[in-house]
Amino acid sequence: MTELQFKKHSDNMLFHNFDNSLKPKIEELLSLGESAGADLVEIFLEKSDNISLLAEQDNISNVSPSFGIGAGIRVFLGKKDGFVSTNDLSEGGLLFALSQALGMLGLQIGLTNKKRFEGLNELKDFGKLKNQWLTNTPELSEATIKLIEATETLAKKNSNLQVRRASYSRNWQEVLVAATDGVFARDIRLHQTVGINVIAIKDKKRSTSARRYGSSGNPNDLRHWDIENSANELNESAQNMLHAEYVDAGQMPVVLANKFGGVIFHEACGHLLETTQIERGTSPFHDKVNEQIAHSAVSAVDEGLSNFAFGSISMDDEGMEPQNTLLIENGVLKKFLSDRAGSIRTGHSRTGSGRRQNFSFAAASRMRNTYIKKGSFSPDNLIDSVENGLYCKSMGGGSVGPTGQFNFSVEEGYLIKNGKLDKPVKGATLIGEAKEVLPRISMCANDLDLAAGFCGSVSGSVNVTVGQPHIKVDSITVGGR
Amino acid sequence: MIKESNFNNSSGLNPDKLNNLLLKYSKEESINKWDIGASSSRDISVQVQQGNAKQLKGSLRNSMTLRVWNDQNKVGITSTSDFTNNGIKKAIRGAIEASSFGNDKESPEFSPLAKSPLKEINSEISDEHGIDELLEILKKAEKKLIDTHPSIDSVPYNGLSESYMERLYINSEGANRFMKLTQSTIYLYAKGEEENKKPRSAGGIRINSNLKELDIDSCIKETSKKLVSHLNYKAVETNKYLICFTPEAFLQLISAFSSMFNARSILDGVSLMNEDSIGSQVAVRSLNISDEGLHPDNIGAFSFDGEGTPTQNINLIQSGILKNLLHSEATARKFGVKPTGHAGLGAKVSVSPDWLVINKSSGELNKDVSLSIKTTQTKFILIDELSALHSGVKASQGSFSLPFDGWLVENGIKTSIEAATIAGDILKVLNSIVNIEDEQFVTHQGISPHVWVEDISITGEA
Incomplete structure (x- = not known):
């Protein structure tokens, strides 16, 4: 059968309703793929309905709804895979995409017929209790009122907050995953974030401060946003940093605050525990399972299960329920995060970590909610233990290089002098290498907390949670002036 | 198998069909004023690992952004990838709903240049190649790169892609823009390690409108040369140094602070500049910066922006x-000038540079013309690539603190720097330039010579 014939005979059917009615047609597609000689064929269907809003000063300056549809078809043959994405959800469009994915691996529909597809399992519908989520989220009018309330609240905090912005985004996604190993699963995801940021200007000094909060599966999240608390926190940070001097560069002990301080573990260690990195041969930990890779004070997990946490999922993007994965226990490496391809290529068992930004990316092993477990110290114990060092109250973004070298910017930092917090400092960057820094995390406090973030990597930008209690790193390079 | 064909025969967007659907549905919804920007792409890409295919990817994608003006002239917007009739209807309704919340203090209009003549750029559409051909090319490139030096063990990040793209802009007053182009890209990021040393990495990228003209050999050569030079490294002492930015690194730095030239950022109060900054001295007299979207080396450029304004070169x-400054229709109206062709499409329209070109202004002397990347013997740090620009740049404050790849150069001998950051203020950097070399280099992000700056803070590992 030629590609043209596929299009001709099947343009009438649209794969727009993600339910059991699609089963026969999807089975037909999968069967065609498997009989062409593929080891495994997976179809990922997606619909999205998103809104982003922006309030600047006292006006709504941007309202942007967006809708999307698409499919990603992935074919495995041995350790190779071919992946094709398309916006065309007609039967003809999907057949064309399937034939392209097969063609990438040298396979052709109708040529070999050496395997027989046994059919999909019963639909596992993780979304059946979530059908009302979209309608239960705030209407545009309600959301805009909330954002204006936020910028007005900031204005009342200090007249030097001359740029005030509040943003809201709602991302709703319905997905259906089907594969020739029988997987047939549907889910609905709802992620909401609010962000606020300010620029404080006084004389010739400027400071910026920003916060972002996010949740998954909680339609009422925006309604319950404690604006007053957020505005107080942001204003305090902006005012303190307005008077900050540049930090002196050097090697020093550092205490990292909880919540978003966990970005250091996410970047410096978490990425190196994804099988995506093992496949590339770039993780220094690839052969270290059951070996000590961190200080004995460090235990860490990655899970997709915490209620409303930004990185939580009912199933991953390959239809598997997420596990609670113990990564490191008392400094000893226990397990890697693995997706389907990672499992095929590295032998590490799947952990429900196959994630992708949307249909246009093939799933890859990605983190979900990743955090260092709490220890027994109080945060003050950590500060008290430092004679001269840096307290990183709020972290900015960071990145990790292909061989584990990392860097993070410090948004809000304070010097520590003789066990006490001293003056605010700006311009600090933490630089190091995972292998060297993990053994230097010597103290963990008892105040574990999580923060929402977006992680960009091979399968696009995905929602994640980072977290930790306050931790102390005995020595790290601080970049400054 | 994906067959070899000609991208000229591809039919992604159908401007007439889209126009007719928009006319029909906008009339049904009593919308008299609207515009759309749409794009369609078709691409294939391959990745390899140690001589084997790793992942082969293809995509066929459409997207559209639609704006409507309601009876109070407030603007609403929607984006969609659903080009079915129902999808377009839904998009119009979404835009109408969003228009109720349009900003009546700053409403965009059609660009006055949306029907002006366009310059012809990137008009050559290349032949499409099969995935097998791409795979063979990349496998050979990987092997060739690994074979250049015994310490290079792998190319963990690599890719070869070929893309065909279409873009259109249509509005209800008859503007109708359409353009298509092709682009091929290769990137190679290799890893190497010597005994008792840390693994090191380096990469290169090349872009061309035609796969056959993609300069893969120079990408291999550059990647290998850089990586080999990083295998032996040492820590650098924390101090202030004379710095030489490679063309790539200087363009990265200027791009990170492009909000200085961005009228939208100025109006929003998030730029270092303000509405009165035009005409002020912001850098040494020897520095010229222009944005040249029409430059013939700017592969992948479209001849019009998101609002249909022709792409232009701007000093x-x-x-x-x-x-x-760089303008959209709305910012140009506020400043009393014409749009410059740098706009996106939105209710609040973003503005961004196309292709930055740096050069030395004629007739202006550099402070130290003796400095040269080829001959200077004085101790300096050569910065090749900046990292973590998304987190280490405070564009509204002008400060930056960024990790970099580079070398300490002394008596002409280059030694790789183990791990270090550069920190400073962009205005101080622009005013501390001591030499802008004559020879310009074309990179994938613009054109620049080597630029020398004195007295910049470097943090090394203690």
Whole structure:
């Protein structure tokens, strides 16, 4: 059968309703793929309905709804895979995409017929209790009122907050995953974030401060946003940093605050525990399972299960329920995060970590909610233990290089002098290498907390949670002036 | 198998069909004023690992952004990838709903240049190649790169892609823009390690409108040369140094602070500049910066922006003086000038540079013309690539603190720097330039010579 014939005979059917009615047609597609000689064929269907809003000063300056549809078809043959994405959800469009994915691996529909597809399992519908989520989220009018309330609240905090912005985004996604190993699963995801940021200007000094909060599966999240608390926190940070001097560069002990301080573990260690990195041969930990890779004070997990946490999922993007994965226990490496391809290529068992930004990316092993477990110290114990060092109250973004070298910017930092917090400092960057820094995390406090973030990597930008209690790193390079 | 064909025969967007659907549905919804920007792409890409295919990817994608003006002239917007009739209807309704919340203090209009003649750029559409051909090319490139040096063990990040793209802009007053182009890209990021040393990495990228003209050999050569030079490394002492930015690194730094030239950022109060900054001296007199979207080396450029305005070349800084800004229709109206062809499409329209070109202004002397990347024997740090620009740049404050790849150069001998950051203020950097070399280099992100700056803070590992 030629590609043209596929299009001709099947343009009438649209794969727009993600339910059991699609089963026969999807089975037909999968069967065609498997009989062409593929080891495994997976179809990922997606619909999205998103809104982003922006309030600047006292006006709504941007309202942007967006809708999307698409499919990603992935074919495995041995350790190779071919992946094709398309916006065309007609039967003809999907057949064309399937034939392209097969063609990438040298396979052709109708040529070999050496395997027989046994059919999909019963639909596992993780979304059946979530059908009302979209309608239960705030209407545009309600959301805009909330954002204006936020910028007005900031204005009342200090007249030097001359740029005030509040943003809201709602991302709703319905997905259906089907594969020739029988997987047939549907889910609905709802992620909401609010962000606020300010620029404080006084004389010739400027400071910026920003916060972002996010949740998954909680339609009422925006309604319950404690604006007053957020505005107080942001204003305090902006005012303190307005008077900050540049930090002196050097090697020093550092205490990292909880919540978003966990970005250091996410970047410096978490990425190196994804099988995506093992496949590339770039993780220094690839052969270290059951070996000590961190200080004995460090235990860490990655899970997709915490209620409303930004990185939580009912199933991953390959239809598997997420596990609670113990990564490191008392400094000893226990397990890697693995997706389907990672499992095929590295032998590490799947952990429900196959994630992708949307249909246009093939799933890859990605983190979900990743955090260092709490220890027994109080945060003050950590500060008290430092004679001269840096307290990183709020972290900015960071990145990790292909061989584990990392860097993070410090948004809000304070010097520590003789066990006490001293003056605010700006311009600090933490630089190091995972292998060297993990053994230097010597103290963990008892105040574990999580923060929402977006992680960009091979399968696009995905929602994640980072977290930790306050931790102390005995020595790290601080970049400054 | 994906067959070899000609991208000229591809039919992604159908401007007439889209126009007719928009006319029909907007009439049904009593919308008299609307515009759309749409794009369609078709691409294939391959990745390899140690001589084997790793992942082969293809995509066929469409997207559309639709704006409507309601009866109060407030603007609403929607984006969609659903080009079915129902999808377009839904998009119009979404835009109408969003228009109720349109900003009546700043409403965009059609660009006055949306029907002006366009310059012809990137008009050559290349032949499409099969995935097998791409795979063979990349496998060979990987092997060739690994074979260049015994310490290079792998190319963990690599890719070869070929893309065909279409873009259109249509509005209800008859503007109708359409353009298509092809692009091929290769990137190679290799890893190497010597005994008792840390693994090191380096990469290169090449872009061309035609796969057959993609300069893969120079990408291999550059990647290998860089990586080999990083295998032996040492820590650098924390101090202030004379710095030489490679063309790539200087363009990265200027791009990170492009909000200085961005009228939208100025109006929003998030730029270092303000509405009165035009005409002020912001850099040494020897520095020129322009944005040249029409430059023939700017592969992948479209001849019009998101609002249908023709792409234009604009002088931004001339002899150190801020001369012009980048504009959308709305910002140009506020500043009393014409749009410059740098807009996106939105209810609040974003503005961004196309292709920055840095050069030395004629007739202006550099502070130290003796400095040269080829001959200088004085101790300096050569910065090749900046990292973590998304987190280490405070564009509204002008400060930066960024990790970099580079070398300490002394008596002409280059030694790789183990791990270090560069920190400073962009205005101080622009005013501390001591030499802008004559020879310009074309990179994938613009054109620049080597630029020398004195007295910059470097943090090394203690």
